Amino acid sequence: MARPRLQSITDKKKTSVFSLDSLSAIPRFFKEIWRVSPKLFTLNTFARLLTALSPVVTLWIGKIIIDEIILQISLENQDLTRLWTFVGIELGVVVFTEILNRGITLTDGLIGDLYSNASSEKIIRKTNELTLEQLEDPEFYDKLERARQQTNGRVNLMSDALSQVQAIISIVSLIAALIYFEPWLIVLLVLSIIPSFINEAKYSGHRYSLARSWTAERRELDYLRYVGANNTTAKEVKLFGLTDYIAQRFSKLSHKYYLINKNLSLKQSLYGSLFNILGTLSYYGAYIFIIIKVIAGVLTIGELTFLSGSFNRLRNNLQQFFSRFTRISESALYLRDYFDFLDIPLSQETQNPVAIPEVIKSGFELKDVRFNYPGSDTPVLEGVNFEIKAGEKIAFVGQNGAGKTTLIKLILRFYKPTSGEILLDGININRFSKEEYRARFGVIFQDFFKYEFRLRENIAVGNIDEISNDPMILDAADRSLANQVIETMMDGIDQQLGRRFAKGQELSGGQWQKVALARAYMKDADIMVLDEPTSALDAQAEYDVFERFIGLTKGKTSIIISHRFSTVRMADRILVLQDGKIAEIGTHEELMENPQLYSRLFNLQAAGYQ
Numbered sequence: 001m002a003r004p005r006l007q008s009i010t011d012k013k014k015t016s017v018f019s020l021d022s023l024s025a026i027p028r029f030f031k032e033i034w035r036v037s038p039k040l041f042t043l044n045t046f047a048r049l050l051t052a053l054s055p056v057v058t059l060w061i062g063k064i065i066i067d068e069i070i071l072q073i074s075l076e077n078q079d080l081t082r083l084w085t086f087v088g089i090e091l092g093v094v095v096f097t098e099i100l101n102r103g104i105t106l107t108d109g110l111i112g113d114l115y116s117n118a119s120s121e122k123i124i125r126k127t128n129e130l131t132l133e134q135l136e137d138p139e140f141y142d143k144l145e146r147a148r149q150q151t152n153g154r155v156n157l158m159s160d161a162l163s164q165v166q167a168i169i170s171i172v173s174l175i176a177a178l179i180y181f182e183p184w185l186i187v188l189l190v191l192s193i194i195p196s197f198i199n200e201a202k203y204s205g206h207r208y209s210l211a212r213s214w215t216a217e218r219r220e221l222d223y224l225r226y227v228g229a230n231n232t233t234a235k236e237v238k239l240f241g242l243t244d245y246i247a248q249r250f251s252k253l254s255h256k257y258y259l260i261n262k263n264l265s266l267k268q269s270l271y272g273s274l275f276n277i278l279g280t281l282s283y284y285g286a287y288i289f290i291i292i293k294v295i296a297g298v299l300t301i302g303e304l305t306f307l308s309g310s311f312n313r314l315r316n317n318l319q320q321f322f323s324r325f326t327r328i329s330e331s332a333l334y335l336r337d338y339f340d341f342l343d344i345p346l347s348q349e350t351q352n353p354v355a356i357p358e359v360i361k362s363g364f365e366l367k368d369v370r371f372n373y374p375g376s377d378t379p380v381l382e383g384v385n386f387e388i389k390a391g392e393k394i395a396f397v398g399q400n401g402a403g404k405t406t407l408i409k410l411i412l413r414f415y416k417p418t419s420g421e422i423l424l425d426g427i428n429i430n431r432f433s434k435e436e437y438r439a440r441f442g443v444i445f446q447d448f449f450k451y452e453f454r455l456r457e458n459i460a461v462g463n464i465d466e467i468s469n470d471p472m473i474l475d476a477a478d479r480s481l482a483n484q485v486i487e488t489m490m491d492g493i494d495q496q497l498g499r500r501f502a503k504g505q506e507l508s509g510g511q512w513q514k515v516a517l518a519r520a521y522m523k524d525a526d527i528m529v530l531d532e533p534t535s536a537l538d539a540q541a542e543y544d545v546f547e548r549f550i551g552l553t554k555g556k557t558s559i560i561i562s563h564r565f566s567t568v569r570m571a572d573r574i575l576v577l578q579d580g581k582i583a584e585i586g587t588h589e590e591l592m593e594n595p596q597l598y599s600r601l602f603n604l605q606a607a608g609y610q
C-alpha cells in the first residue's frame with residue numbers, strides 16, 4: 001500500500017491549484033466536441049445563449065405587469081390593452097424558452113452520445129498503439145483505467161461547461177438590472193456566496209485526490225467483482241467455495257474507501273449547509289431592505305417583485321455557478337487524465353524502414369541475445385545464439401519458464417532484446433516497419449484470446465480484411481480442423497461463440513484451439529509461429545493437425561513450441577532451452593544420441609505412455 005499513499009501526497013500538491021490548472025484541458029475538450037458534430041454543437045450553443053436572457057426578461061415583464069395592474073386598479077376608465085399585451089409577451093417568452101430547453105436537453109444527449117462513442121474509440125485505438133511493455137506497466141495501466149472511467153463524467157462536463165456560459169449571461173443581465181436599481185444588493189450577494197464556493201472547491205479537490213490515489217485499489221475491486229461474478233470463473237468459485245473469501249476481500253477494501261469518502265462527504269455537507277443558511281439570511285436581509293424602500297415610496301410594488309425575484313434568481317444562479325465551477329474543475333481533472341493517456345508518447349516508429357526481403361533467403365539469426373522483462377533484474381534469456389534457416393521447421397522445447405515464449409515475443413518485436421540482436425536475412429529486424437514485419441507472420445499464441453464473436457470472426461481475426469471471404473475462412477478452417485467444429489454448429493460459420501451473448505455456443509478447449517489455429521492459416525504467411533497449438537487437442541487431432549501442418553507449410557519457416565515430444569520430433573531441428581540459455585540444438589536423432597536434457601525428457605514422456 002506504499003504506492004497509493006505516496007501518490008495521494010503528490011496528488012494533493014497537484015490539486016491545491018486544481019481549479020485553474022485543470023481548466024487548461026477544457027479548450028481541447030471543446031475542440032473535440034466541436035469535431036464530433038459542428039451542427040449540433042452550434043444549435044446547442046445558440047439555444048443556450050437565447051435561454052440565458054429569459055430570466056431577466058420574464059422578471060422585467062412581470063414587473064411591468066404588476067405595476068400596470070396596480071395602475072389600472074387606481075384608474076376609473078381602465079384600458080387593459082397594455083396589460084394583456086405584456087401577459088401575452090410573457091407567455092410567448094416562457095413557451096419559447098421551454099421549447100429551447102427541450103432542444104438543449106436533446107442536443108446535449110445526442111452530442112454526449114457521439115462524444116462518448118468517439119472517445120471510447122480513441123481509447124481503443126490508443127491502447128493498440130502502446131507497446132506490450134507499456135501496457136504491462138501498472139502505472140500505464142492505471143492511466144488507461146482512469147481514462148476509461150468517467151466517460152459519462154466527460155459528457156456531463158460538456159453540458160456543465162455550456163450551462164456555465166449560459167449562466168454567465170444570465171448572471172450578467174441580472175446583475176445589470178440590480179445595479180440599475182440597488183448596487184448594494186450585489187455586495188450583499190457576493191459576500192454571502194463566497195464561503196460556500198471555497199467550501200465546494202476544497203472538497204472536490206480532496207475527492208479527486210482520493211479517487212486518484214485509489215485507482216489501483218479500484219482496479220483490484222473491479223477484478224474481485226469479475227472473479228466473483230462471472231460465468232468463466234463460476235466453476236472454480238463454486239467448487240472451491242470461494243464466494244465468502246472473495247466477497248469478504250471485496251467488502252473489506254470497498255468499505256475502507258466508503259469510510260474515507262463518507263468522512264469527506266459529511267464534512268462537505270456540514271459546511272455546505274452552514275454556508276447555504278448564510279445565503280438564505282442574506283436573501284431575507286435584501287428582502288427586508290427592499291420592503292422598507294417600497295414602504296417609504298422609493299420603489300414600486302412591481303419593482304419589489306422584480307428586485308426580490310432578481311436577487312433570488314441571482315443567488316441561485318451564482319450558487320449553481322460556483323458549484324458547477326467546482327464540478328467542472330473536478331471533471332476537468334479526469335479529463336486531463338484522459339488527455340494524458342491519449343498523449344502518452346509512442347515508442348519511436350522505425351525511421352526510414354528498410355524493405356523486408358520479398359522472399360526470405362537465409363532466415364533468422366540471433367546473436368548473443370539477452371533479455372530482462374522491463375522493471376525486472378532477472379535475466380530471462382542469456383547469451384542466446386542460433387539460426388533459423390529459411391524454410392526450416394524449428395521446435396523450441398524446455399521446461400516451464402525456460403524462456404520459449406519470450407524468445408518468440410522478441411522475434412515478433414513485442415519487446416526489444418536488452419542486448420544482442422536479431423537479424424532476418426542479415427538485417428536487424430528493428431529496421432523493418434513493425435507493421436509490415438508482423439504481417440509476414442501467421443501466429444497462434446498459447447494464451448490465444450477467445451473472442452465472444454461469431455465463429456467467422458474468430459478465424460478472420462488472423463487477417464481481418466478478409467472477414468467476408470468465406471472460401472478463405474473455410475479453407476483456413478479445413479487446415480486447422482476447425483471445419484469439424486463448424487459442421488456441428490447450428491449457424492455454421494456464423495455461429496455466435498461463448499455464452500455472453502444471445503444464442504452463443506460455448507466450445508470445448510480443443511474446439512477453441514482448432515478455431516484459433518485457423519487464424520494462423522488466414523494468410524499466406526512466410527513464417528508460422530505456433531506456441532503450443534495443440535495442447536488441448538486429443539491425440540488423434542494432434543497428429544492430424546501436425547501432419548497437415550507439415551504438408552501445408554512445406555518450404556515455410558516455422559517455429560513450434562510444444563511440450564509434446566511426438567510433435568516436436570517432426571521438426572527439422574530442435575532447440576532446447578534451459579534457464580534462458582540454449583542447452584542443446586540439433587535434429588531429434590542427434591539430440592537422442594546425447595544423454596542430456598532432451599533425451600532425458602523424451603524418454604521420461606515415452607515411459608509415461610508405456
Ligand SMILES: Nc1ncnc2c1ncn2[C@@H]1O[C@H](COP(=O)(O)OP(=O)(O)OP(=O)(O)O)[C@@H](O)[C@H]1O
Nearest residue numbers: 136373376380398399400401402403404405406407
Ligand atoms: N510479461 C512478463 N513480465 C515479466 N516476466 C515475465 C513475463 N512473461 C514471462 N515472464 C517470465 O519470464 C520467464 C520465461 O517465461 P516464458 O513465458 O518465456 O516461458 P516458457 O518457456 O514459454 O514457459 P511455458 O512452458 O510455461 O510456457 C518466466 O520466468 C516468467 O516468469
